[in-house]
Amino acid sequence: MSDVIYDVKDLRLSFPDMSRKPILGPAPRIEILKGLTFQIPKGEVLGIVGGSGSGKSTLGRALIRLIEPDSGQIDFEGTDITHMGEDDLRPLRRRFQMIFQDPLSSLNPRRRVGGIIAGPLRLQGLEGIDARVNEALDMVGLPRSFASRYPHELSGGQRQRVGIARAIALRPDFILADEIVSGLDVSSQAQVLNLLEELVRELGLTLAFISHDLSVIRRLCSRILVLYQGEIVENAATADLFAAPTAPYTQELLSAIPLPDPDQVWV
Amino acid sequence: MRDTRGHTRKPGLRLWLSGGWITVLVLAALLAPWISPHDPLAQDLFAGRMPPFWQAGADPNYLLGTDSLGRDVLSRILHGARLALTVALIAGVLTCLIGATLGLIAGYYGGWADLVISRLVDIWMAFPPVLFAILLIAVLGTGMTSIIIAIVVIDWTRFARVIRAEAMSQSKMDYVASAQVVGRSRLGTALTEILPNVLPTIVALLTLEMGIAVIVEAILSFVNLSISTDAPTWGGMIAEGRTSVHQAWWVLVFPLVALFLTVLSFSQLGEGLKDHFDPVLR
Numbered sequence: 001m002s003d004v005i006y007d008v009k010d011l012r013l014s015f016p017d018m019s020r021k022p023i024l025g026p027a028p029r030i031e032i033l034k035g036l037t038f039q040i041p042k043g044e045v046l047g048i049v050g051g052s053g054s055g056k057s058t059l060g061r062a063l064i065r066l067i068e069p070d071s072g073q074i075d076f077e078g079t080d081i082t083h084m085g086e087d088d089l090r091p092l093r094r095r096f097q098m099i100f101q102d103p104l105s106s107l108n109p110r111r112r113v114g115g116i117i118a119g120p121l122r123l124q125g126l127e128g129i130d131a132r133v134n135e136a137l138d139m140v141g142l143p144r145s146f147a148s149r150y151p152h153e154l155s156g157g158q159r160q161r162v163g164i165a166r167a168i169a170l171r172p173d174f175i176l177a178d179e180i181v182s183g184l185d186v187s188s189q190a191q192v193l194n195l196l197e198e199l200v201r202e203l204g205l206t207l208a209f210i211s212h213d214l215s216v217i218r219r220l221c222s223r224i225l226v227l228y229q230g231e232i233v234e235n236a237a238t239a240d241l242f243a244a245p246t247a248p249y250t251q252e253l254l255s256a257i258p259l260p261d262p263d264q265v266w267v
Numbered sequence: 268m269r270d271t272r273g274h275t276r277k278p279g280l281r282l283w284l285s286g287g288w289i290t291v292l293v294l295a296a297l298l299a300p301w302i303s304p305h306d307p308l309a310q311d312l313f314a315g316r317m318p319p320f321w322q323a324g325a326d327p328n329y330l331l332g333t334d335s336l337g338r339d340v341l342s343r344i345l346h347g348a349r350l351a352l353t354v355a356l357i358a359g360v361l362t363c364l365i366g367a368t369l370g371l372i373a374g375y376y377g378g379w380a381d382l383v384i385s386r387l388v389d390i391w392m393a394f395p396p397v398l399f400a401i402l403l404i405a406v407l408g409t410g411m412t413s414i415i416i417a418i419v420v421i422d423w424t425r426f427a428r429v430i431r432a433e434a435m436s437q438s439k440m441d442y443v444a445s446a447q448v449v450g451r452s453r454l455g456t457a458l459t460e461i462l463p464n465v466l467p468t469i470v471a472l473l474t475l476e477m478g479i480a481v482i483v484e485a486i487l488s489f490v491n492l493s494i495s496t497d498a499p500t501w502g503g504m505i506a507e508g509r510t511s512v513h514q515a516w517w518v519l520v521f522p523l524v525a526l527f528l529t530v531l532s533f534s535q536l537g538e539g540l541k542d543h544f545d546p547v548l549r
């Protein structure tokens with residue numbers, strides 16, 4: 001096995017455009033991902049940035065095969081999962097997990113926290129479920145007593161921790177985090193990011209972190225993928241990207257974030 | 268925004284009142300043969316049109332009076348409750364099972380299943396329901412089974428429509444995607460993730476449907492298309508009472524009140540249960 005967890009080649013994905021669908025016949029398709037090629041080495045924290053609608057979530061969801069690409073190839077640890085059926089994917093699913101943006105929507109309102117974390121474990125046929133649930137709660141810093149609460153009885157930051165607990169309880173190799181702090185206030189954001197950083201280190205996770213916020217990405221990620229209208233315009237180590245952005249779009253992005261500047265002149 | 272964390276709602280007054288009336292009715296229906304003071308079919312032409320107990324000339328044996336054939340109104344109402352609730356229960360549950368299943372399939376699976384089921388519902392709803400019912404009974408013949416079949420055949424669309432919309436909005440929630448991320452099957456997701464979230468709506472619709480079944484049965488009895496002319500149905504009693512309302516108002520009014528309270532209670536019970544058992548803010 002190589003040290004690359006994801007190997008993506010010429011990935012293309014389109015959605016039918018229902019607004020321009022003729023009365024008869026299929027709807028025309030809009031290309032969302034236009035031939036992406038990149039790799040994610042094991043243990044890397046990859047930041048994915050780009051404007052709204054640039055295809056970040058679509059790319060993420062293709063990686064964990066929530067949607068099927070049109071063409072190209074996605075290899076997960078050497079296995080081609082591009083067009084794999086749901087039954088074949090099931091045993092692999094334990095190994096790539098996702099944390100969602102809106103925890104209120106991603107946690108079933110009718111299940112208790114314990115059930116939310118235990119469900120996937122049971123489904124994947126793991127042993128010692130209760131112990132694993134407790135361990136996951138410990139790892140995300142929630143009291144074990146929270147297992148008997150409903151999601152609506154938690155704060156936003158606590159809910160997001162439940163989302164994280166559900167993902168890590170399966171001990172995956174890869175986690176996709178899609179804008180997971182954008183719904184939180186600044187102090188919960190910092191706490192959740194610290195937690196994530198810690199977990200990545202402790203569990204040796206590979207993480208793909210989608211965000212609008214370059215300052216968050218800069219802090220967390222070792223490498224950055226910049227998407228612009230469904231194409232990769234830059235793929236560089238974080239330090240390099242901030243020191244010398246090559247793509248015009250990246251330069252634009254960087255100039256838009258307020259960086260602390262000691263030599264700032266007040267006009 | 269209201270903070271309802273850790274907040275448990277007390278069952279409201281309407282839940283108590285409607286639940287209370289339905290309980291009384293269920294007991295009456297179950298015990299009718301034992302608690303009825305008279306045989307509901309027994310005629311006594313010498314005791315015709317006796318007024319209820321508080322009026323002059325009443326016979327204390329006939330608490331709510333008698334109709335023009337001398338049959339005891341109270342006993343007929345109690346036995347009528349039996350017929351009404353039987354129809355309500357069987358028709359309500361069958362309608363619910365068929366309609367909710369189709370609605371869940373259409374809303375969650377989408378695609379072809381949705382296209383077919385939605386078209387079917389549209390076409391179905393183009394028929395005026397009362398005419399449809401009368402037509403069906405004319406074809407099937409009168410009797411309790413025909414009434415139940417008519418209700419189910421006509422009203423499954425109510426469940427299908429509402430549950431489809433609800434299942435569709437639930438399917439867009441991320442918890443459904445999250446079930447897929449951990450490898451739960453489509454069917455498993457429908458049953459263990461979506462169904463519990465649409466259950467309060469199903470329960471509310473089910474009780475509403477039971478109320479509707481009671482009315483439909485009464486309407487069909489009223490136009491003489493129901494169980495049989497002598498069987499003590501509320502609709503039949505109302506039809507008979509109407510003809511002699513000036514001489515014996517009680518023959519009309521008591522079954523009408525029973526019908527009204529029952530239908531009202533069913534619809535209020537549904538709403539009340541939905542509020543009470545929904546732990547989630549909407």
Ligand SMILES: Nc1ncnc2c1ncn2[C@@H]1O[C@H](COP(=O)(O)OP(=O)(O)OP(=O)(O)O)[C@@H](O)[C@H]1O
Nearest residue numbers: 015016032050051052053054055056057058059212
């Ligand atoms: N199921 C779908 N059907 C049709 N079009 C879709 C679908 N999902 C996404 N799109 C379109 O694909 C494009 C990319 O969407 P995507 O969600 O990947 O963007 P994003 O980069 O995550 O944006 P944001 O930062 O706003 O989350 C958008 O134009 C969107 O309208």
Ligand SMILES: [Mg+2]
Nearest residue numbers: 056057058178
């Ligand atoms: Mg997105």
